[in-house]
Amino acid sequence: MELRQLLYFVKVAQKEHVTKAAEELHVAQSAVSRQIHQLEQELGVDLFIQKGRNVHLTAVGQLFCSRVEAIIKDLELAVNEVHEFLDPEQGEIRLGFPHSLGIHLIPSIVAEFRKLYPNVKFRFKQGMFPSLIRDVTMAEVDLAFISPFPESHDQVVGNLVLTEELVAILPPSHPLAQEETIHLSQLKEDKFILFSKGYSLRPIVWQACLEAGFSPKIAFEGEETDTIRGLVAAGMGVSLLPEMALFQTNLLQPARVRISNPRVTRTIGLIHRSDDKLPLVAQSFRKFLLEYFASASK
Incomplete structure (x- = not known):
């Protein structure tokens, strides 16, 4: 089973017409028909029934289509995440911090950063010292502010800020x-x-x-x-x-x-996983934070 077959199958299901699906896919109608036929042979079921010039999903075709659509959506999200990972001006930063920093510090620095990178999204997670360490090591957050700063740890590294x-x-x-x-x-x-x-x-x-x-x-x-x-x-x-x-x-x-x-x-530190490469957007945020605190301490 190939991804191309699944993409052709979903497009035909959406258009309920092989020719229209082929036109939108910019391929020959025979190529679409052949891929659908091969998919049905591999599954051992009929996915479509012919009704005049149109085709409609069978009951099992409807079930299969809902699953395939979810798979394709997840794949598209994965591709977008890869692109965002490589784009320092977009994407999402997952940031952990203790509650006491959420009153003033976190809103202030996020507001300043978004002046430079307005398209960046943030996902926040508050916690205590043990849970923040766990969130970093389990890759549930990219970066975390933590207090006290752990000067030595097997799985996280960082800077006292x-x-x-x-x-x-x-x-x-x-x-x-x-x-x-x-x-x-x-x-x-x-x-x-x-x-x-x-x-x-x-x-x-x-x-x-x-x-x-x-x-x-x-x-x-x-x-x-x-x-x-x-x-x-x-x-x-x-x-x-x-x-x-x-x-x-x-x-x-x-x-x-x-x-x-x-x-x-x-002491308050900024930490991340020692064995993991940060997304470019998180790298940009980390660089911004280190410069922000260095400037504030002068």
Whole structure:
């Protein structure tokens, strides 16, 4: 069974006429008839019945046609994907990132990139550190922002693009809310609102508290930056969040205070599979990102 036979078969099914199908295919009518006959012989069934000058699909022909049309559609998509893979100005970029970067950073950089490449499409996938690593290694995304940046990994490689400071967020009525800077130890009696286990920010905050001489008392655990920020603003406790996670999304906002001792930071990296060649459009995006962060750090 050849692809040509399937293409001829579908065209005849669509036109319900061998001559009209041949004209649209720009081949001789005899060539189309011969290919259809060979296909029927190979399958051992009649795919068409003659009705006057037209032909109509038999019941089994209808079943076969629906499958063949799906195969041809998938093949066309595959060809288009190959073309997009080789075109740095089109195609789709599959990007993974943690939730905290989706508030401001990801929309900002995507908007800037699309000014240069307006035809590029994006598919986004949010996740925690383990799931982002898995998405990259399983080729479910082309690139991923990840925190903390894994400096050594068997299956992924990348670049450290940003080191971001974490600040204390406090209820507006907190005694330290008006301070410019504090020592983290000044919060040792407060109750903390932390990310749930599995989120990369949790061990960063926990380790910082240990360095400051205390273990944080946990009041609540959450999975969304907005939830933690809202609970702090409502007076339910204190927390530490990256600055880029503090862009206003509602009226209820906590106070933010810098921490001078210890300095609390997180690293953010851009990673991809170590054994895979990126599509050209993803290569263009990666180059843009590295230049974007290099320029921002100057």
